Amino acid sequence: MSTLQAGRGGGGLTFRQKLANFDYKASPYIYISPFFILFAVLGLFPIIYTVNVSLYNWDLLKGQGDFIGLGNYVTTLTDPFFWNAFGNTISIFLLSAIPQLVAATVIAAVLDQAIRASTFWRMSVLLPYIAAPVAVAVIFTQIFNQYGGPITGILEALGIEPIRWGFDVFPSHIAIATMVNWRWTGYNALILLAAMQAIPRDIYESAALDGAGRARRFWSITIPMIRPTMIFVVITATIGGLQIFTEPKLFDGQSNGGANRQFQTIVLYLYEMAFPRRDFGRAAATAWILFLIIILIGLLNYAISRTIASQDIKRNIRVPSRKTVRPNGGLK
Amino acid sequence: MKFSRRTATVAAIAGTTTLALVLTGCQTGGDETPSDEPITLTITTFGTMGIDSLYEAYEKEHPNITIEATNLENGGAARDDAYAKIAAGTGLSDVVAIEEGWLSTIREVSDAFVDLRDFGIEDHKSDWLDWKYAQGTDADGRVFGAGLDIGPQGLCFRGDLFEAAGLPGDRDGFAEAIGGANATWESFFEFGQEYTAKSGKAFFHHPSFFWNSFVNQQEEGYYKKDGTTLNIKDNAALKGQLNLIVDNANIGAGAPAWGATEQARNDEFAVYVCPSWMLGVVKGFYDAGTTGTGWDFADVLPGGAANWGGAFLGVSESSEHQKEAADLALWLASPEQQAAAFKVAGPFPSTLKGQELVADATDPFFNDAPTGEIFASRAKGVVAQVKGPEDSVIQDNVFGPVLDRINQGEITDGETAWNEAITLLDQLVKQ
Numbered sequence: 079m080s081t082l083q084a085g086r087g088g089g090g091l092t093f094r095q096k097l098a099n100f101d102y103k104a105s106p107y108i109y110i111s112p113f114f115i116l117f118a119v120l121g122l123f124p125i126i127y128t129v130n131v132s133l134y135n136w137d138l139l140k141g142q143g144d145f146i147g148l149g150n151y152v153t154t155l156t157d158p159f160f161w162n163a164f165g166n167t168i169s170i171f172l173l174s175a176i177p178q179l180v181a182a183t184v185i186a187a188v189l190d191q192a193i194r195a196s197t198f199w200r201m202s203v204l205l206p207y208i209a210a211p212v213a214v215a216v217i218f219t220q221i222f223n224q225y226g227g228p229i230t231g232i233l234e235a236l237g238i239e240p241i242r243w244g245f246d247v248f249p250s251h252i253a254i255a256t257m258v259n260w261r262w263t264g265y266n267a268l269i270l271l272a273a274m275q276a277i278p279r280d281i282y283e284s285a286a287l288d289g290a291g292r293a294r295r296f297w298s299i300t301i302p303m304i305r306p307t308m309i310f311v312v313i314t315a316t317i318g319g320l321q322i323f324t325e326p327k328l329f330d331g332q333s334n335g336g337a338n339r340q341f342q343t344i345v346l347y348l349y350e351m352a353f354p355r356r357d358f359g360r361a362a363a364t365a366w367i368l369f370l371i372i373i374l375i376g377l378l379n380y381a382i383s384r385t386i387a388s389q390d391i392k393r394n395i396r397v398p399s400r401k402t403v404r405p406n407g408g409l410k
Numbered sequence: 411m412k413f414s415r416r417t418a419t420v421a422a423i424a425g426t427t428t429l430a431l432v433l434t435g436c437q438t439g440g441d442e443t444p445s446d447e448p449i450t451l452t453i454t455t456f457g458t459m460g461i462d463s464l465y466e467a468y469e470k471e472h473p474n475i476t477i478e479a480t481n482l483e484n485g486g487a488a489r490d491d492a493y494a495k496i497a498a499g500t501g502l503s504d505v506v507a508i509e510e511g512w513l514s515t516i517r518e519v520s521d522a523f524v525d526l527r528d529f530g531i532e533d534h535k536s537d538w539l540d541w542k543y544a545q546g547t548d549a550d551g552r553v554f555g556a557g558l559d560i561g562p563q564g565l566c567f568r569g570d571l572f573e574a575a576g577l578p579g580d581r582d583g584f585a586e587a588i589g590g591a592n593a594t595w596e597s598f599f600e601f602g603q604e605y606t607a608k609s610g611k612a613f614f615h616h617p618s619f620f621w622n623s624f625v626n627q628q629e630e631g632y633y634k635k636d637g638t639t640l641n642i643k644d645n646a647a648l649k650g651q652l653n654l655i656v657d658n659a660n661i662g663a664g665a666p667a668w669g670a671t672e673q674a675r676n677d678e679f680a681v682y683v684c685p686s687w688m689l690g691v692v693k694g695f696y697d698a699g700t701t702g703t704g705w706d707f708a709d710v711l712p713g714g715a716a717n718w719g720g721a722f723l724g725v726s727e728s729s730e731h732q733k734e735a736a737d738l739a740l741w742l743a744s745p746e747q748q749a750a751a752f753k754v755a756g757p758f759p760s761t762l763k764g765q766e767l768v769a770d771a772t773d774p775f776f777n778d779a780p781t782g783e784i785f786a787s788r789a790k791g792v793v794a795q796v797k798g799p800e801d802s803v804i805q806d807n808v809f810g811p812v813l814d815r816i817n818q819g820e821i822t823d824g825e826t827a828w829n830e831a832i833t834l835l836d837q838l839v840k841q
Contacts, residue, residue: 138497139519158837225665226672244666245818331483332668333806337814353490355803355838356515358497 132362139356150363160364162339163347164371166251170326170343171319173255174262179315181259182266183308187296189267190274200271203264214261215328222253222329244330250341257325262318266311273307274300305383312379320372321345344368446474449731451738452503454480456488458690459507459558459721460755461742468741475734484668485509485719489802496522502726504735505742508555510720510794511802513545514637516554518799523554523724529736531556537745541793542760546722555722556743559757561685562788563623563711563718566692568680569777570704575609577601581779585710595624595651598712599658605680612663612679615670617655618813619683622805624651626716626795632805633798640798640841643832652812652831653824659816667814671695677704683711685718686758686785693775700775707779709787717792720760758785765789800839808834 091099132150135143154160189200206214221228222243230240243253277300285295301308323345326335334350335342342350344364352361455461465477480503482488489512495501496519506523508516516523526546531553535543538557546555565584573579578587589597602613614620625631625648634641642648665673673679674695682692684707696703723739725732741747748759749767756773759765771782812831815821821830835841 138493139515139522141497225670242818245814332486333810338811353493354486354806356493 128362128365131358132360132366134359136359136362137356138352138358143359146359150359151367154360154363154367159339159342160344160347160367163335163342163344166247166326166335166339166341167320167322167343169248169251170254170258170322170341171316173251174258174322175312175315175319177255178259178263178266179308179311181263182270182311183301185263185267186270186274187300189271190300200268203267205264206261207265209261211261211324212328214257215325218253218257218260218325219329222256244336245338245340247340250329250336254322254325254329254341258319258322262315266315269311270304270307273304277303309380309383312383313376316376316379317372320368320375323349344371448474448476449734450476450478451505451731451735452478452480453505453507453738454482454488454491454503455507456482456485456509458687458694458755458757460690460751460753460757461558461747463754464742464747464750468738475738477738485511486806492516500728502728504726504729504731505739506724506726507558508722508724510545510561510722510797511805513555513722514797514801515799516724517548520548520552520554522727524727524729524732524736525552525554526556526725526736526740527553529725529733529740531740534740534744537761537763539760539762542720545720545794555724556739557760558721558723558743558748559686559751560760560789560792560794561687561717561719562758562785562792563626563683563685563716564784564788565708565710566682566684566688566776567706567708568677568704569706571609571611571677571680572605575605575611577605577608579706581706581708581777584706585708588710588712590710593710593712595620595654595712599654599661602658602661602681606661611677613661614681615663615665615673615679616667616813616817617659617662618667618810618817620655621651621809621813622718623683623711623716624648624713625805626718627713628795631795631797632801633796635796637796637798640835640839642804642835649824649828652809652827655813656816656822656824656827659819659822662817664817664819667817683718686752686756687719689756689773689776689781703775705776707773707776707781707784709784711788715788715790715792717789717794720794721757752782756781758789803838804835807838 131142133145133147135146135149137143185203189196189203193199224230224240224243224245227243229243233240241249243249281299281303282295285299290298322343326341326343326346327349329341330336334354335346345368348361348364348368351357351364453465459481462479462481465479469475469477482491488507488509492502492506492508492512493515496516502522539560542557542560543553546557547553567584569579569581569584571579572584578584585593588601605611605613628647629635630641632642633639663670663673663679665679670679671694674692682688684692689707692705693700723743725735725739729735742751743761745759745761745763745767748757748761748764751757752759752764752768753771759768765782765786768782769786771780772778773781809831811834812821812827815830816827821827
């Protein structure tokens with residue numbers, strides 16, 4: 079009784095009620111707190127720590143040295159090997175992102191149709207994504223082996239001069255981009271498919287009634303309607319593409335992106351800085367430069383995909399409005 | 411030492427396993443564990459060191475000890491792995507294999523490893539070749555690495571192909587044909603030119619091996635004896651060797667430096683520089699148990715004796731069972747086990763008694779060559795060169811790319827090759 083009384087004294091609520099109140103207000107935060115705690119420990123702290131490291135002469139093994147301010151950023155940005163890695167990354171990114179997104183959209187559009195055994199096809203496009211990237215890289219490295227790999231064999235049979243996939247710059251980029259495309263096209267196709275499935279079917283029906291063909295419906299309805307998802311896919315592909323590491327690393331296990339850095343990407347450059355060359359400060363600076371590059375290119379892609387998609391969406395708005403004018407099934 | 415590239419999966423899987431092993435290895439705790447309590451010791455090795463086959467015997471002798479082993483694909487993978495874990499201050503296996511190529515870097519942070527003198531290594535000091543023991547000792551006299559193998563070099567060669575070309579194909583005949591004890595790189599390449607002219611086939615697979623051997627033969631390599639002053643820019647000997655390699659690039663197969671399996675099986679090259687640990691690499695081109703491939707092993711190296719590579723075992727300071735780990739490391743590095751490892755994979759013992767134990771060893775794969783005797787002969791007068799902190803960067807990233815482009819026929823004159831190397835040196839190495 080007395081505790082109950084005391085409880086009432088404070089604000090007129092019982093302890094239980096207070097607890098319930100606290101539960102009501104705090105629980106959601108507690109429920110989501112694991113994410114934020116994990117993010118703080120595994121995400122935020124390393125990011126801040128990396129800034130700290132990047133401002134020092136920092137030997138991987140011996141640790142912190144002298145404070146040099148932005149020195150590591152300057153040496154990195156004036157290093158021809160960094161720009162070589164930058165160029166390779168962009169090249170591989172373009173060779174993978176563009177065909178991948180085009181193919182993913184087409185595959186998604188096909189899967190969006192009423193086809194037989196659709197679940198089977200949807201599952202199978204996701205299969206490459208399930209394969210471990212290491213396994214993918216090992217298999218493709220064998221396929222693209224310039225010394226007697228299957229592709230070389232086919233080219234030889236056709237009387238074509240063997241392509242030096244592992245040695246020349248552009249062929250090596252194609253080989254690496256192929257691994258990326260193989261792995262990610264199905265994944266992106268499924269995401270785009272989900273967006274396409276959310277488009278109300280009656281829009282298509284009305285468009286068809288208006289005499290819009292398949293292509294016209296695809297360009298004027300599907301593409302504009304999946305715009306937010308498309309932007310999401312473009313952004314994630316950008317982040318993934320610019321951080322590419324496993325495929326070029328395993329394409330030649332002996333070096334960090336080819337003996338002559340033919341396919342050294344920025345992350346491989348970062349890796350070479352951090353481990354074989356033990357310059358942790360420059361590796362940290364490279365990480366931050368890469369971060370800024372990703373943001374810049376991400377914004378650029380966002381802007382591009384917005385303008386492309388929004389030109390069509392204006393036209394698209396007319397489709398539902400026309401529908402409201404016409405009585406349901408009026409043309410039949 | 412570098413090893414042939416197998417599948418890169420091995421490295422990746424091994425990397426993940428390391429983590430798992432480290433986690434499980436930390437379960438039992440405390441330094442004062444009585445010796446009969448079950449203990450798990452972790453060990454990380456690389457390439458074909460021949461010691462993996464010894465663990466079982468050790469476990470049998472020490473029933474309370476379980477060995478969890480990780481084998482990384484090559485020295486480079488092991489280096490990156492060890493550096494990352496030393497930097498993190500945690501995660502090193504109890505016993506860690508260290509390669510000569512990055513030993514000088516480890517020496518600078520040798521306190522990451524225990525002083526093996528605390529665990530009785532000094533009682534066995536006289537077992538080792540003096541220079542090998544000294545390599546594992548830091549500036550303060552702490553012994554951070556127990557020597558395993560050394561890399562005296564001979565030549566692996568295809569006797570059958572030489573004979574088919576009308577050239578001497580037996581061990582002594584081939585050695586004599588390239589100049590015997592006085593063989594020079596010039597006389598070696600002359601033989602190669604003759605072979606290619608007569609057979610129409612390439613002589614060697616990739617020139618980097620001749621380059622590395624030559625560098626190791628010099629009294630001072632990429633660094634002066636102090637281990638800090640670079641010794642490259644005015645080095646006429648190095649420049650001369652690069653010239654010689656460019657001039658003889660026409661008899662190369664243009665094969666990859668590591669993992670030339672296809673080319674070997676297709677008889678596309680006939681000679682291979684073989685430090686002791688490389689015998690396992692050549693065998694690796696073929697299926698296990700294969701013999702009669704025509705490979706043989708000769709007691710000769712153009713330019714004189716040289717050591718290429720060699721490994722050490724260190725016990726990490728962070729190990730929870732330093733005593734037991736040190737016991738294991740010293741046991742693995744003992745003459746008897748070095749001899750056993752040699753018989754499995756070919757790394758030549760760095761202990762005198764170990765060398766005696768393998769003196770009569772022969773190798774059926776290499777046409778029954780008396781490998782023990784040949785390596786003992788090849789090891790005579792060998793002293794490891796002083797390596798500097800950036801030695802592996804210079805080898806892999808300065809001369810490596812240039813040799814690769816020579817190999818691919820993209821650089822065809824010595825002057826260009828040298829200038830490209832110097833440009834890379836200036837870009838990559840702080841001077």
